[in-house]
Amino acid sequence: MSTPETGTRRRPPWVGGCSILALTALGLMLVLYIVGQSVRTKAPGAASSGGLGFGTHVGLIRLEGDIVESRRFIEELDELRNDSRVRALVIRIDSPGGGVAATQEIHQALRDYHEETGQPMVASLGSIAASGGYYAACAAQRIVSEPGTLTGSIGVILTFADASELMRKVGLRVEVVKSGPRKDFGSPWRPLTDDERQMLQDIVGDVYGQFTEAVATGREQPLEQVLEWADGRIFSGRQAVAAGLADTLGYEDDAVSLAANLAGLSPDTPALSKRRELPAFLEWLDRITGRARVLLSSGPRLEYRLAVP
Secondary structure, eight states, X not given: OOOOOOSSOOOOHHHHHHHHHHHHHHHHHHHHHHHHHSOXXXXXXXXOEEOOOOSOEEEEEEEESOBOOOHHHHHHHHHHHTOTTEEEEEEEEEEOXXXXXXXXXXXXXXXXXXXXXXXXXXXXXXXXXXXXHHHHHTTSSEEEEOTTOEEEOOOOEEEOOOOHHHHHHHTOOOOOOOSSTTTTTTOTTSOOOXXXXXXXXXXHHHHHHHHHXXXXXXXXXXXXXXXXXXXXXXXXXXXXXXXXSOSEEOOHHHHHHHHHHHTTOOTTOOEEEOOOOOOHHHHHHHHHHHHHHHHHSOSOEEEEESSOO
């Protein structure tokens, strides 16, 4: 006659083994995830590859698409600033410009980076680096442009719709109750008054002055010289070098090598990026929703940009 067991039931030996295997697999997956999310390194002339990266590097940060906000760019810049391996910085720009405030925040963040770290900075101009894109580039000590880059477009634009004639034709009126005569300036329901137009022109002129002063300071040129071609015109990369908007022709790899040379490093020093790549669909969605927020916002939009939506 058997007696029932008391106390803790003994587990089959394979249970403990499975637990150890599961924890080991989980730990391995965690390590692989961390490595996959780590910074990417890229040697000049080579394709980007994942890796933790050791030794000295040239930091690489990208400014792409419409400049709608500055938060993500500045966060990435802060990560590069805090990485002791980074000895120089390349800003790869492929942007037609964007909002005034966001552009100025990015420009100032780049200037602060250089002042705090003492590292040389090189701007690498891609397909387009116009208006606000060029404004950001002027924070760098050197600008490298591709021959076919579209750049320049130094100027400010303020746009809004006037649907008053259309509303009159369809017999639609909008009643507005306001605290002052200018509170609804820029509304699509009525045209501007001469006084309002002059007020907005003064604002555009002031912000344009800030833009040209930033270019003159960054390019170390007299303001009078900058004003000669700061009328909104665009330049090819070759024309930009001839006009003094850029220093030399070259591509992203050339900019990385130049930044390394300025920092006293080997020209083969690899580039290091802190960028977290989003899946293509999410990247597209992020850009579309960001631009949609601008398009759907009410009131005038003060922008440094090449094209009007």
